[in-house]
Amino acid sequence: MQLSTRHLLGIKDLTQEDISLILSTAEQFKEVLQRPVKKVPSLRDVTIVNLFYENSTRTRFSFELAEKRLSADTINFAASTSSAAKGETLLDTVRNILSMKVDMVVMRHSASGAPHFLSQHVPAAIINAGDGINEHPTQALLDAFSIKESTGGLEGKKIAIIGDIMHSRVAQSNVYLLNKMGAKVTVCGPPTLIPKYAAEAWGVEVNYNLKETLEWCDVANVLRIQLERQNQPLFSSLREYRISYGINRQLLDSLQKEIVIMHPGPINRGVELDSDVADSKQAIILQQVENGVAVRMAVLYLLSGRN
Numbered sequence: 001m002q003l004s005t006r007h008l009l010g011i012k013d014l015t016q017e018d019i020s021l022i023l024s025t026a027e028q029f030k031e032v033l034q035r036p037v038k039k040v041p042s043l044r045d046v047t048i049v050n051l052f053y054e055n056s057t058r059t060r061f062s063f064e065l066a067e068k069r070l071s072a073d074t075i076n077f078a079a080s081t082s083s084a085a086k087g088e089t090l091l092d093t094v095r096n097i098l099s100m101k102v103d104m105v106v107m108r109h110s111a112s113g114a115p116h117f118l119s120q121h122v123p124a125a126i127i128n129a130g131d132g133i134n135e136h137p138t139q140a141l142l143d144a145f146s147i148k149e150s151t152g153g154l155e156g157k158k159i160a161i162i163g164d165i166m167h168s169r170v171a172q173s174n175v176y177l178l179n180k181m182g183a184k185v186t187v188c189g190p191p192t193l194i195p196k197y198a199a200e201a202w203g204v205e206v207n208y209n210l211k212e213t214l215e216w217c218d219v220a221n222v223l224r225i226q227l228e229r230q231n232q233p234l235f236s237s238l239r240e241y242r243i244s245y246g247i248n249r250q251l252l253d254s255l256q257k258e259i260v261i262m263h264p265g266p267i268n269r270g271v272e273l274d275s276d277v278a279d280s281k282q283a284i285i286l287q288q289v290e291n292g293v294a295v296r297m298a299v300l301y302l303l304s305g306r307n
C-alpha cells in the first residue's frame, strides 16, 4: 500500500486511507520498539536532514530516533548555529544540503507554508514537523494513535481540544484528522483564543465553558498558550487563564467519569494543567511521546518509497 502523497505537508492533504495506513504501519513499528534490538534496516542508505528553524525538544529527538531506528543516515540543522544566521535563504540552505545527496527533509519553521514552498522547489520528500500556526501533522497522527490505544478507536469518540486554538498548529492538524476519521470535536478556550471561523470552517462545536466541555468529552487534549505567537494581549493574565481554563484535580474529581488527559508538550505546569493532573494515571502524555517515535518511523518509511 502507498500513500496518496509524496510529502507530508499537512493532515489536510491526507485521505482517510492514508491516515489508516500510517496508523497501522506505526503499530508494527511500535512492536519493533518493544524488542531488545529496536532497529530495522528499512531505510539503510537513505539520508535525512532534520532542519529545525524553531525550538524543539520532543519532535526533533523523536524524528532523529525514528530515523536511527530505521537505519537511515541523519544530519541535524539548528537555525541558530547555521549560516541562516549569516543571511542565507531557506532555499539556498536546502539546495546546498541536498547537493550532498540527501534524500528527505524533515523541517520545522515559524513561517506557515515554509514546507509547502520548499516542496515546490526541491526534489526531496518534505515532512512538515510544524509550520507556524498552520499544521503539525505528525503530532496529530501520534495523538490519534494514542487515542486509539487508550480508548479503542476514533470513530464516534468525543474529543475536546482546550486552550489557545487560534495559534496552535496542533489544534488545526488534530481537527482535520479527527473530522476525517469520524470523531466528534469540541474546541474550548477563551473567545479571544478561538478563531471566529472555527465552527463553520472546521465543522466543530465551540464551547467557552471548560466544565461543560470536560463533562461532554472522552478525551481532553490540553494545549499551551503560544505566547511567542501573540503580539498583543489576548487574555488578562496567566493567573486568570488558570482560574477559567486550567485543569486541576478538583475539577476532574467533580466529573461523573474519568476522562483521558493529553498534552503535546511542553507543559506550562500550573497554567493549563496542574502537576497532580499531568503526573496522574489518567494523563497519557508520556505515552504520546513514546508513540511519536513509532508514528514518525511509519511516516518516514511510507514516504521513502522503500515499502
Ligand code: NCD
Binding pocket: 058, 059, 130, 136, 139, 169, 170, 223, 224, 264, 265, 266
Ligand atoms: C507543539 C509545537 O511545537 O507545536 N509541541 C510539540 O511539537 N510537541 C506544541 C507547543 O509548542 O505548544
